[in-house]
Amino acid sequence: MSEKRRQVVILGAGFGGLQVARGLDGADMDVVIVDRNNHHLFQPLLYQVASAGLAPGTITVPIRSVVGRQKNTRVLLADAERIDLDRQEVVLADGEHLPYDDLVVAVGARNNFFGNTHWAKHATGLKDVRDALSIRERILLSFEAAERSNDPNERQRLTTFVVIGGGPTGVEMAGAISELGRQVLADDYPNVPADSVRVVLVEMAKRVLTSFDEDLSYEAERQLEELGVELRLGQPVTDIQDGYVMLGDERLDVSVVVWASGVKAEAIAAESAMPQDWNGRLMVDGHCCVKGHPSVFAIGDAAHFVPEGEEEPLPGLGAVAMQQGIFLAKQLRRRAARKPLETFKYKDRGTMATVGRSRAVVQGGIKMTGFFAWIAWCLVHVILLMGFRNRAVVLFNWVWAYVTYKRGARLITGQVPIRTTDQALAEKADEAPGQLRESA
Amino acid sequence: MSEKRRQVVILGAGFGGLQVARGLDGADMDVVIVDRNNHHLFQPLLYQVASAGLAPGTITVPIRSVVGRQKNTRVLLADAERIDLDRQEVVLADGEHLPYDDLVVAVGARNNFFGNTHWAKHATGLKDVRDALSIRERILLSFEAAERSNDPNERQRLTTFVVIGGGPTGVEMAGAISELGRQVLADDYPNVPADSVRVVLVEMAKRVLTSFDEDLSYEAERQLEELGVELRLGQPVTDIQDGYVMLGDERLDVSVVVWASGVKAEAIAAESAMPQDWNGRLMVDGHCCVKGHPSVFAIGDAAHFVPEGEEEPLPGLGAVAMQQGIFLAKQLRRRAARKPLETFKYKDRGTMATVGRSRAVVQGGIKMTGFFAWIAWCLVHVILLMGFRNRAVVLFNWVWAYVTYKRGARLITGQVPIRTTDQALAEKADEAPGQLRESA
Numbered sequence: 035m036s037e038k039r040r041q042v043v044i045l046g047a048g049f050g051g052l053q054v055a056r057g058l059d060g061a062d063m064d065v066v067i068v069d070r071n072n073h074h075l076f077q078p079l080l081y082q083v084a085s086a087g088l089a090p091g092t093i094t095v096p097i098r099s100v101v102g103r104q105k106n107t108r109v110l111l112a113d114a115e116r117i118d119l120d121r122q123e124v125v126l127a128d129g130e131h132l133p134y135d136d137l138v139v140a141v142g143a144r145n146n147f148f149g150n151t152h153w154a155k156h157a158t159g160l161k162d163v164r165d166a167l168s169i170r171e172r173i174l175l176s177f178e179a180a181e182r183s184n185d186p187n188e189r190q191r192l193t194t195f196v197v198i199g200g201g202p203t204g205v206e207m208a209g210a211i212s213e214l215g216r217q218v219l220a221d222d223y224p225n226v227p228a229d230s231v232r233v234v235l236v237e238m239a240k241r242v243l244t245s246f247d248e249d250l251s252y253e254a255e256r257q258l259e260e261l262g263v264e265l266r267l268g269q270p271v272t273d274i275q276d277g278y279v280m281l282g283d284e285r286l287d288v289s290v291v292v293w294a295s296g297v298k299a300e301a302i303a304a305e306s307a308m309p310q311d312w313n314g315r316l317m318v319d320g321h322c323c324v325k326g327h328p329s330v331f332a333i334g335d336a337a338h339f340v341p342e343g344e345e346e347p348l349p350g351l352g353a354v355a356m357q358q359g360i361f362l363a364k365q366l367r368r369r370a371a372r373k374p375l376e377t378f379k380y381k382d383r384g385t386m387a388t389v390g391r392s393r394a395v396v397q398g399g400i401k402m403t404g405f406f407a408w409i410a411w412c413l414v415h416v417i418l419l420m421g422f423r424n425r426a427v428v429l430f431n432w433v434w435a436y437v438t439y440k441r442g443a444r445l446i447t448g449q450v451p452i453r454t455t456d457q458a459l460a461e462k463a464d465e466a467p468g469q470l471r472e473s474a
Numbered sequence: 475m476s477e478k479r480r481q482v483v484i485l486g487a488g489f490g491g492l493q494v495a496r497g498l499d500g501a502d503m504d505v506v507i508v509d510r511n512n513h514h515l516f517q518p519l520l521y522q523v524a525s526a527g528l529a530p531g532t533i534t535v536p537i538r539s540v541v542g543r544q545k546n547t548r549v550l551l552a553d554a555e556r557i558d559l560d561r562q563e564v565v566l567a568d569g570e571h572l573p574y575d576d577l578v579v580a581v582g583a584r585n586n587f588f589g590n591t592h593w594a595k596h597a598t599g600l601k602d603v604r605d606a607l608s609i610r611e612r613i614l615l616s617f618e619a620a621e622r623s624n625d626p627n628e629r630q631r632l633t634t635f636v637v638i639g640g641g642p643t644g645v646e647m648a649g650a651i652s653e654l655g656r657q658v659l660a661d662d663y664p665n666v667p668a669d670s671v672r673v674v675l676v677e678m679a680k681r682v683l684t685s686f687d688e689d690l691s692y693e694a695e696r697q698l699e700e701l702g703v704e705l706r707l708g709q710p711v712t713d714i715q716d717g718y719v720m721l722g723d724e725r726l727d728v729s730v731v732v733w734a735s736g737v738k739a740e741a742i743a744a745e746s747a748m749p750q751d752w753n754g755r756l757m758v759d760g761h762c763c764v765k766g767h768p769s770v771f772a773i774g775d776a777a778h779f780v781p782e783g784e785e786e787p788l789p790g791l792g793a794v795a796m797q798q799g800i801f802l803a804k805q806l807r808r809r810a811a812r813k814p815l816e817t818f819k820y821k822d823r824g825t826m827a828t829v830g831r832s833r834a835v836v837q838g839g840i841k842m843t844g845f846f847a848w849i850a851w852c853l854v855h856v857i858l859l860m861g862f863r864n865r866a867v868v869l870f871n872w873v874w875a876y877v878t879y880k881r882g883a884r885l886i887t888g889q890v891p892i893r894t895t896d897q898a899l900a901e902k903a904d905e906a907p908g909q910l911r912e913s914a
Binding site for chain 2: 164
């Protein structure tokens, strides 16, 4: 055993990063996890926080409580600002330098507004708890304002919600807002008739859920329309301003705009000098090692991984990140033992998306739609959720919501609006143009 | 029946206001509830939100979901700015005027800093959800900062917490922070030894819980010391600044200061032209009617009610507010029917305070301390909590915390610090000195 232990720095405690850390439990290395949040977030259920179904605490666990018993692991609540590749150091926003022997970039993705930074001020993505709380608060405040407004046009605007992007997040969000507005809230707001609540899902492609087979896309579209969601397929968004969205030449007066359209890697990856794709994702080889940088690994949404013999990179799914994390922990142990690295192989166990109550589509070994697909979706998500307490509380909330048609998290906490990370970035960009690169 | 229905405006949907509204269900009147929050808050458990034990959504219910089925009742999410006594109107911050035939002032109390407005910037009361989240966030961030600090003095400061005020809220808060810090968090922060966590409870009187009998005060003090809380009795706070508190000439370097020392009625009562006590509470007669203002009633923390034959006003307890609310709904019906008003009689069913796990004091028909007092405390609070879902989730969280010694709500959401109502008021006072009256 060498005098100096190997230093592993993991940036990000999402699905990927946390698996790397857990896989290194007991290894003869010093492991440091850096994350700007104190919690691991179960992102697939974040839209339920945004739609007042779940409290944020039920889909998060403190990172420390997950790795607290690992003696070789430290957790830093800090903003990693840049990677000094020459010195093999991560520089934190507060000035601390963290040296590494192996660096794991597992920072995940941010919303990508494709160069239109001002859109971030009016459209909210769904990447962290603050995003979700901001959406929840603005939906609830919109109903309060609509209830009090005497102007029918303004009332219609206040109860019009637009979701941009027809992938799983967009589909789930549109369905959830429509259910929340028409089935739950409308009852409590006498001046807001249920059928006046308008939820518009905009997708540039000709169908939703393009990563699924066509028949499942059509089934999801049918389910969305059943819930009262208006589909605008094959339509690009041309502008987003305060209070309205432009679809080509058509102006849509809206209250809340949810952005579920595009992501790019977090700045620390996208702004590094390492090879990357148009989305800022780091180009990695079969070992998840960044090309030309043998000490740096990237996994999950921060990595561009093309499986051997294929052309398309792996999709940005939690399952990919988790499998890569488990794989990478093993490789780091092999490297420490001077064994050769293995090649990562993704096992696709299928994908699923839920549209709402009793509605979902599942594509894996078998295809499922409707009630049984929805039950499968619920089960898989409860099982994947971390922590017994969270599982129990989420399950209880779902059963309660199913039986009562109510939502348990209709809390408005702020008189002061919640400022999202994207808004903060956009304001920073306004102050110092050219300082922030946005992949266009 | 008269052509024009009687208009009842209720300011505040706390324990008192909500009971008035519910008691008027079906009455031949138009009832309007005005509250600046969309939820009713179960304040007795707010300290558990502040100490990361419960999520805020579990101790709140949307006001609309409580009175949603009452056809004669409207809910306005609005800030009531002033009462125009001559025109019998409430003026809202957004300019709307609400005419009333009967006005119920049930606005509750705010923190009273006794003229030291700058204390509000450094000390946080425990009056609304935002207060509690702000305290929770700053406690958790203090541990994160202490974990990373290399300076032992700074580390000690970061893990020193001061609670000012030895009433039930202060006692409960001090016990809860001590448990959180020493039993829950210390495990997860290798650089923070459990016995370095310092919680100081400051009380100007010679004992805590002065509203209880002396033997129960001493028992509570013993229980607090068992939990590691440092008691400073008979000591007045002379200043609160950023990072320290002055107790006489002694300087205490601290991280988070919780204010549980004094309250005064909300501004709309305290700044009205109606007769009031030194705390801004409106002077009411035996019918809860404000003296000299037959159309205005005040209940709960906003009222100064002296029972017949006694000298002291009723204490600021949820039980008083609820009983007055139920009483007042009945009186408003009697008045509409032109029957004479009755006199309110408070039924004292006892008081209780918990110090922490298995520790509490109860004073009512019987006195209890320790484990059984604690079980009684838990039962009473779960039963009083509104909504089946909340009861179930809170009970589950308590059992889970009891068994595992963990806390379920250790979430830091903000990069931006939460700004409390008191801070906002203090800043406003800085900008326009003399505009805000603070009872000294």
